Amino acid sequence: MMSGFETIVMYLGMSLLVVLAMLGASALLGPFRPRPQKATTFECGVPLLEPGHKRYSVRYYLVAVLFLVFDLETVLLYPLAVKYKALAQLGWGVFFEVFIFVFVLLVGLVYAIKKGAIDWR
Amino acid sequence: MDLYFIVFAIMAVGAGLFTITAKDALPSALGLLTVFIALSALYLHLHAPLIAIFQVSIYAGAILVLVVFVIMLLITPDEDLENVQKNMSYRILGAFLGSYLIAVLAIGTKGVKDLLHQQTLPDGFGHPALIGDMFFKQYLLHFEVASVLLLVALVAAIYLAKKNI
Amino acid sequence: MADWQIDLIKVVFIWVWALLIAVVMTWVERRASAMMQDRLGPNRAGPFGLLQPLADGIKLFTKEDIMPEKARKILFLLGPPLFALPAFSAYAVVPFGDKIVLGGKEIILQVSDVNIGFLYVLALGAIGVYGMVIGGWASNSKYSILGGLRATAQLISYEVPMGLALLTIVLLYGTFSLREMVLLQQGTFLGFLPNWGIFKQPLGFIIFLVAAYAEANRVPFDLPECESELVTGYHTEYGSMNLGLYLFGEYVNLGTLAAITVSLFFGGWTLPYVDMSKFLGPVAYGVASFMVFFIKQAFFLFLFVWVRWTVPRFRYDQLMGLGWKALIPLGLVNLFVTALLVQLTI
Numbered sequence: 024m025m026s027g028f029e030t031i032v033m034y035l036g037m038s039l040l041v042v043l044a045m046l047g048a049s050a051l052l053g054p055f056r057p058r059p060q061k062a063t064t065f066e067c068g069v070p071l072l073e074p075g076h077k078r079y080s081v082r083y084y085l086v087a088v089l090f091l092v093f094d095l096e097t098v099l100l101y102p103l104a105v106k107y108k109a110l111a112q113l114g115w116g117v118f119f120e121v122f123i124f125v126f127v128l129l130v131g132l133v134y135a136i137k138k139g140a141i142d143w144r
Numbered sequence: 145m146d147l148y149f150i151v152f153a154i155m156a157v158g159a160g161l162f163t164i165t166a167k168d169a170l171p172s173a174l175g176l177l178t179v180f181i182a183l184s185a186l187y188l189h190l191h192a193p194l195i196a197i198f199q200v201s202i203y204a205g206a207i208l209v210l211v212v213f214v215i216m217l218l219i220t221p222d223e224d225l226e227n228v229q230k231n232m233s234y235r236i237l238g239a240f241l242g243s244y245l246i247a248v249l250a251i252g253t254k255g256v257k258d259l260l261h262q263q264t265l266p267d268g269f270g271h272p273a274l275i276g277d278m279f280f281k282q283y284l285l286h287f288e289v290a291s292v293l294l295l296v297a298l299v300a301a302i303y304l305a306k307k308n309i
Numbered sequence: 310m311a312d313w314q315i316d317l318i319k320v321v322f323i324w325v326w327a328l329l330i331a332v333v334m335t336w337v338e339r340r341a342s343a344m345m346q347d348r349l350g351p352n353r354a355g356p357f358g359l360l361q362p363l364a365d366g367i368k369l370f371t372k373e374d375i376m377p378e379k380a381r382k383i384l385f386l387l388g389p390p391l392f393a394l395p396a397f398s399a400y401a402v403v404p405f406g407d408k409i410v411l412g413g414k415e416i417i418l419q420v421s422d423v424n425i426g427f428l429y430v431l432a433l434g435a436i437g438v439y440g441m442v443i444g445g446w447a448s449n450s451k452y453s454i455l456g457g458l459r460a461t462a463q464l465i466s467y468e469v470p471m472g473l474a475l476l477t478i479v480l481l482y483g484t485f486s487l488r489e490m491v492l493l494q495q496g497t498f499l500g501f502l503p504n505w506g507i508f509k510q511p512l513g514f515i516i517f518l519v520a521a522y523a524e525a526n527r528v529p530f531d532l533p534e535c536e537s538e539l540v541t542g543y544h545t546e547y548g549s550m551n552l553g554l555y556l557f558g559e560y561v562n563l564g565t566l567a568a569i570t571v572s573l574f575f576g577g578w579t580l581p582y583v584d585m586s587k588f589l590g591p592v593a594y595g596v597a598s599f600m601v602f603f604i605k606q607a608f609f610l611f612l613f614v615w616v617r618w619t620v621p622r623f624r625y626d627q628l629m630g631l632g633w634k635a636l637i638p639l640g641l642v643n644l645f646v647t648a649l650l651v652q653l654t655i
Contacts, residue, residue: 028423030421031423037321038394046554049370049374083216083217084305087213090206093469095206098198099279103279103280105480111651120284138306140306174384177436194425197432201435204435205434209461
C-alpha cells in the first residue's frame with residue numbers, strides 16, 4: 024500500500040460510518056405514520072397530470088461529450104505540467120508540445136461554439 | 145494474496161456481475177461506478193496513484209456521466225428493454241464479442257507470470273512526474289495524436305447530434 | 310503513541326472540525342443574510358441564536374422518512390449518501406496548518422500529504438455528481454429530475470475551467486501536493502508582494518473562484534436548486550436526515566472549496582512578511598498556523614454569503630455560455646501565457 028493512503032482510507036471509513044449512523048439515527052428517532060397524502064409527489068396542491076420522466080434535451084448529451092473531451096485533455100496535461108519546469112530547461116520542445124496539444128483542442132472548442140452545440144435555446 | 149486485494153477484487157467482480165444482470169439501466173450504471181472505484185483502489189495498491197485518479201475522474205467522472213445522460217435521454221422507467229434483449233441476433237453477436245474479449249484477455253495476461261517475479265520497483269515508480277517525462281521523451285507523438293483523436297470524437301459527436309438541434 | 314493512533318486522532322479531529330465549520334456556517338449564512346437585509350435572523354435558540362444549528366439538527370433527526378409513491382425505492386435511498394460521502398471525505402488532503410510538536414513527536418497538521426493532492430479532491434467532486442442525478446431521477450418528480458440534470462450539466466461544465474486553472478498552478482509550482490504548494494508561497498514576490506498564488510496567477514484565481522461558485526451551486530449559479538423555478542431542485546422530495554445529508558454535504562463542500570482557495574492562492578497557513586516559527590514555541594506555532602488558516606478560510610466562507618446577496622442569478626443559457634465561451638478559452642489562454650512566461654524566465 025502506498026504511504027499516506029492508509030490514512031485516506033481511514034478518513035473514508037470514518038465518513039461512511041458517520042453517514043450510516045446519521046441515517047440510522049434518523050430512522051430510529053423519526054416517527055413512522057405513513058399516509059397516502061404524504062407520499063404524493065410535490066406539486067402545487069393539484070394531482071399530478073403527467074409523469075415526471077420525459078425525454079430530455081439532446082444538449083445535455085452534447086455537454087457531456089464536450090466535457091469528456093476537455094476533461095481528458097486537462098487530465099493528460101497534468102503529468103506534463105508537473106514536470107514542465109524541469110523539461111523547460113532542456114529548451115522550447117515542451118512548450119511546443121503543450122501548445123500543439125492545446126491548440127488542436129482549441130480548434131475543436133471553436134468548432135463546437137460555432138456549430139451552436141452549447142447554445143441553449 | 146493479501147486481504148486488501150481480495151476485498152476489492154471481489155467488490156469489482158461482484159459489481160461487474162451486477163452491472164450486466166441488472167434489470168434497470170440506472171442501477172446497472174451505478175454497478176459500473178462501483179467497478180470503477182474498486183479498480184481505482186486496486187491501482188493504488190499497485191503503486192499507481194495517478195492511474196487510480198484517472199480511473200475515477202475520467203471513467204467514473206466523465207464517461208459514466210455520458211452513459212447516465214444517454215439513459216435519461218432515451219429510457220423512461222415504464223418502458224422496458226425486453227424487446228431488444230429477446231432478439232436472437234443480439235445474443236449471438238454478444239456471445240461472439242464476449243468470447244473474443246476473453247480470448248484477447250487470455251493472450252494478454254500470458255506475460256503476467258514473468259512480472260510476478262520482479263519484486264523491486266524502479267525509482268519513483270508511478271509518480272506523475274515520471275509519466276510526464278515519458279510523455280515528453282518516449283511518447284511525444286502518441287501524446288499529440290491523442291489530441292487529434294479527441295478532436296475527431298468531438299466533431300463526430302456534434303455532427304451526429306446536430307440533426308436534432 | 311504508535312503512528313496509527315496519531316493518524317486516527319488526526320482523522321477524527323479534522324473530520325469533526327470540518328463538520329463543525331459546516332454547522333456553524335449554516336448559522337453564519339442565516340445571520341449574515343439577515344444582517345444584509347436589515348432584519349434580525351434566528352436569535353431565540355441560545356445567545357445570538359448560536360444554538361439554532363443544533364435545533365435544526367434535532368429537527369431533521371426526529372422527522373419522518375417519507376418516500377414518494379412513484380419513487381424508485383433503492384435509488385432514492387442511495388442518493389443522499391452518494392452525495393454526502395465524497396463531500397465529507399474531500400477534507401483529507403487539506404493542509405490545516407504547518408506542524409505541531411506534541412510529546413516529542415512532530416505532527417503534520419494534515420490528514421495525509423499524498424503526492425496526488427488535489428487531484429483527489431477533483432476525483433471526489435466527480436463522484437458527487439451521481440448523488441444529485443440519482444436522487445433527482447429516483448424521486449420521479451419533474452422538479453427533481455430537472456434539478457438533477459441541471460446540476461450535473463453545470464457541474465461538469467465548470468469542472469473544465471477549474472481543471473485548467475489548477476493545471477496552470479501545477480505548471481507553476483511543479484507539484485500536486487497541497488502542503489508543498491503552501492511551502493512554496495513563503496517569502497515575497499517582486500520584492501514587496503507576498504509570494505502568494507493570487508499575485509502570480511490573477512486570471513487563474515478569478516477563473517477558479519467563478520468555477521468554485523458554480524461547483525458549489527451557489528448564487529449566482531444556483532440554478533439546480535433555485536426556489537423560484539424548481540422548488541429546491543434535486544432534493545425537492547427528500548425529508549428528514551436524507552435531506553440533511555444533502556444540505557450538510559453542500560456546506561462541507563463550501564468549506565473544502567474555501568480551504569483549497571486559501572491553500573492555492575493565499576499562502577495557506579503562512580503569514581506574509583512574518584515567519585511565525587521564529588518567535589513562537591513549537592506548540593504555539595502549530596496552533597497559530599492552524600488559526601491563520603482558519604481565519605483565511607472563514608473569509609472565503611463569508612464571501613459565499615456576501616456574493617449571495619450581491620449578485621443576481623444567471624439564466625441557464627448564460628451560465629452555459631459563460632462556462633464554455635468565456636472561462637474555458639480564458640483558461641487556455643492563461644495556460645499558454647503561463648507556459649510562455651515559465652519558459653522565458655527559466
